Amino acid sequence: MNEVSHSRRRFLQIAGASALSAGLLASINDVRALVDEQASAAARLDFDQLASAYSLADNLSYLNHASIGTIPRLVQSAHGDYLRLCESNPWLYVWGGGWDAGVQAVRAACAQALGCDASHVALSHNTTETFSMLAQGLPMQAGDEVLFSNLNHDGASICWEQQSSRRGYTVRKFEIPLADIPGLSEDDVVALHADAIADNTRVLVFPHVDNMVGLRHPLHRLVQTARAKGVEFVFVDGAQTLGMLPLQVASSGVDVYACSAHKWLQAPKGLGVSYIHPRLIEIVQPMWMTWGQQRWQGSVRIFEDYGTRNFPELMAMADALQYQYQLGAGRKLDRYLHLRKQAMAMVDADSALAWRSPRSEQLGASLFAIGLRNGQAEATAQRLYQQHGVVVRPFATPGLNSLRVSPNVFNTTRELRRLMHLAVN
Ligand SMILES: Cc1ncc(COP(=O)(O)O)c(C=O)c1O
Incomplete structure (x- = not known):
């Protein structure tokens, strides 16, 4: 046992910590019970009524969940409760072990949402962090190639x-022509990736859903194709999917599937989670150098231990997961595809607008690009926000000149209709 954990254990014995941490666990369970009740009440609401569960400003039409999500009030309130508990005795409530069962619950809920075993879940801050770790910690040699598309x-x-x-390997970016996006089929997406893979491609990276046009990449087929062509590592960016799509990441055969929890999962900002295949434990050097890495040797937790953690925030992630679970993954997906279909019909009916996202439902997501044939995307987005309180993200990228719209389940057809009208008037 190292010195830190030894002195902690001594303190806990002296302070009678186990009784206190049992009290903490009981308090966590009380908060959870209330969240369960509130989440099931929210799940009984029509999606058109669900905005009442959030605290967005009244005069705002928030259609930018792909940039950053908003947290339902019940999760905000649970987060506040955990924070108050923690601050009543910070030393004990960070190091006293009282959160252990809570962390286990977070891990189990993440595993359920990702479709993997809880022992393959690493809790992170966000997607960028996990990719930074991979780029720094994966042994690569001169001549090895990392491949991704312009949608990454x-x-x-x-x-x-x-x-x-710094390390002598190469990075190659291949083009998926933006003009071709609306007409792409799943076979086309697979073929574009297969054709781009070269003999020295050792790593393939792709977003499950990209952030510009919302192309839902066929995860299982792309992983299979990459493997068949000799790619050793497939790393997938799931920043836009956790909480939006039902996921089965383990059976896809991917090596790492990295997510942010502050977008579609509506967890507190600065939380992420990754599925990490256990073979990487022996291959990838963790980014953080901590005493905890000895403790977690042989487990993917070596990739998540960064020292002192913000437990109240992490606890609230289980509540966010519980709320999303109660809303129902299938029901949410139906709503997302319904809103998307309606938006596409509105765009097709307006000659000043152009649909720049995949037309195929199978390749679509609740994130789509609406091209402006006349106005400038950036100026239009600014006007929409300043004059009408509509929040969308502009993309001035050549070939797009688009407003990226990313509605959550509680956004309505009415809001989409208003957006289309205001965008061109
Ligand atoms: C597809 C995609 N990947 C990665 C990120 C980065 O997310 P984070 O800052 O949470 O790491 C984003 C953020 O918008 C994204 O849309």
């Missing part, structure tokens, strides 16, 4: 680009 997000790209010049 900076958070899963820049780390490879920066490390490649």
